[in-house]
Amino acid sequence: MGYWKHFLAIFLVVLISIGNATAIEQIPITRSYTMNNVIFDGKWTFPEEWKKSSQYSLNYDDGTQIELRMAHQGNFIYILVDDISETHFAKGSDRSIICFGKNDSSAVPDTDDYCFGVALGEKVPFVLQGGSPLALTDHFTKIPNPEGVIGISSVSDENDRYTNIPHPSYEFRIPTDLISRSDIYSFYLGVYDADSKITYSFPENLTSYSSEIPSPSKWGEVVSPDQSLPEFPLPLLALLPSLLFVIFLGTRKRIF
16 A cells, blocks of 8 residues: 555645646637738727737726737737726826746746837837846846837727727737747736826736836746647646556556
């Protein structure tokens, strides 16, 4: 019966690791074949534009609601940030920033961590890369915009899927050649409301009066279940060899 004790110990470790993994907030991203039709004008332009993308609703205690749409096609990730409840907006001051990183939960941003932001009403984004030694800049450095990056913002109109009341919205296109092609990314979203001076964030518990970019160790995740993610969670796959080994030991004991 000794080998069953080993099996139970391994099983408990796996359950704990699954529990820790599921504690991280995740956003699904879907493959789409219509993102090449997106008109980058900073808003939902026609009814079908962002329809074939995954939707993630962010709801905050003060009633603020942000709809996040995301899809990947070819060598790009496409993102729409629709700040549908914000009606007291300020062009040039309100802004949205999204960050992608290698899924390593590092305390300080590395050179493979990137953030992309744009202010309301602007057509040119700014791009930040991790790896700076300066805490004053959240360990990011502003870099020239890499080829293929798009970030543009505008005020919505009657074509918006969620409401015809004007509100800020932001469109991004991020090259996977820059952030690397992966089935799972560390991910952060910040939407700054200049009127309330609040940055509404994903994960939602990072929402605050600060405009600082949080440590990647606090970011959530973007996962792509329709690409090459394993059919079973990785901790369960790690369990299978141990389970087979325990079965082998039990069989061997009966034979010999």
